[in-house]
Amino acid sequence: AGGQVWLHPGVMPGSAPALMEVQVRKGGTVGRALLQRGQRDALQVRLDRDLPLQRARLDLVFLVDATGSMADEIDKLKRSMRSMADQIARLPSRPDTCFALVAYRDRGDAFFVRAHDFGKDLDAFQRSLGALQAGGGGDYPEALNEALHTAVHRLSWRGDGATRLVVLVADAPPHLDYGAPYYDDDMQGALARGIKLFAVGASGLDPTGEYVFRQAAQYTGGRFVFLTYAKADDPSSGPGRETAHDVGNYSVESLDRLVVRLVREELARRPAG
Known part of the structure; x- marks a missing residue:
């Protein structure tokens, strides 16, 4: 919630993009995962470290x-x-x-x-x-x-x-x-x-x-x-x-x-x- 997501295609020679890199960024923390073309399962992306707590x-x-x-x-x-x-x-x-x-x-x-x-x-x-x-x-x-x-x-x-x-x-x-x-x-x-x-x-x-x-x-x-x-x-x-x-x-x-x-x-x- 409140984060940003980017999709970056990975192109195989002579074919349509087969892989998409999913990049999730929130509060200075970045997580990445690969999404395969045709994949229907939910994709889980884990951030590299715990997010800092916001000040009350x-x-x-x-x-x-x-x-x-x-x-x-x-x-x-x-x-x-x-x-x-x-x-x-x-x-x-x-x-x-x-x-x-x-x-x-x-x-x-x-x-x-x-x-x-x-x-x-x-x-x-x-x-x-x-x-x-x-x-x-x-x-x-x-x-x-x-x-x-x-x-x-x-x-x-x-x-x-x-x-x-x-x-x-x-x-x-x-x-x-x-x-x-x-x-x-x-x-x-x-x-x-x-x-x-x-x-x-x-x-x-x-x-x-x-x-x-x-x-x-x-x-x-x-x-x-x-x-x-x-x-x-x-x-x-x-x-x-x-x-x-x-x-x-x-x-x-x-x-x-x-x-x-x-x-x-x-x-x-x-x-x-």
């Missing part, structure tokens, strides 16, 4: 609630972004990674939804992330509907064959009283475009928010995970193993290792070659 293409979006209660989580992302990128780059598939950022707050704040489109320049991405500050909010729900719509429909996702992931980091459900767009429509849009959502619940996420996060993650083939702290309901208490979510038998790892593990598992699902 990874489109990775961080979808971040940037309201006032998310200061600690945003700081964690800033501190661990370089480590995450380095670990992802060293995965066995050596992925060709593009990063994007969609940050959101709520109506009346300094910004509503702000996007940094896909790019391979990690320094430029980190500058956008570094400039992001937590602020605003006010009421509990935030503009997650609008931000998810932006992530699914308004970023420059690459074509078929790319692994497409969204990592949501947030501690509140979407406003369901603003009208369209609605998260359930856009999770269907994400599924149609092969985009998986991994929802990371931060401290303070209520049962409604957890339901929305779990629903969107499960529908798109992603996963719901959550941050833990020294004190379950206090993000400022520092790293720890406690959570306010009603869960049990969970393992704990750092945010960068968590993201890298999720990426590694998704890239491992790619068909060989």
Whole structure:
């Protein structure tokens, strides 16, 4: 598949071509075999060496609630972004990674939804992330509907064959009283475009928010995970193993290792070659 084939006649003196040399070339590898005139059997051509594996293409979006209660989580992302990128780059598939950022707050704040489109320049991405500050909010729900719509429909996702992931980091459900767009429509849009959502619940996420996060993650083939702290309901208490979510038998790892593990598992699902 995806290779090129040439036929070269071998001419015997005083006769029509009796043999055809079949040459198959793919990815710099060449294989040859002879096809005899009148031969009806299938011809098998073995390439001289194994084809090199193509690099995986990874489109990775961080979808971040940037309201006032998310200061600690945003700081964690800033501190661990370089480590995450380095670990992802060293995965066995050596992925060709593009990063994007969609940050959101709520109506009346300094910004509503702000996007940094896909790019391979990690320094430029980190500058956008570094400039992001937590602020605003006010009421509990935030503009997650609008931000998810932006992530699914308004970023420059690459074509078929790319692994497409969204990592949501947030501690509140979407406003369901603003009208369209609605998260359930856009999770269907994400599924149609092969985009998986991994929802990371931060401290303070209520049962409604957890339901929305779990629903969107499960529908798109992603996963719901959550941050833990020294004190379950206090993000400022520092790293720890406690959570306010009603869960049990969970393992704990750092945010960068968590993201890298999720990426590694998704890239491992790619068909060989």
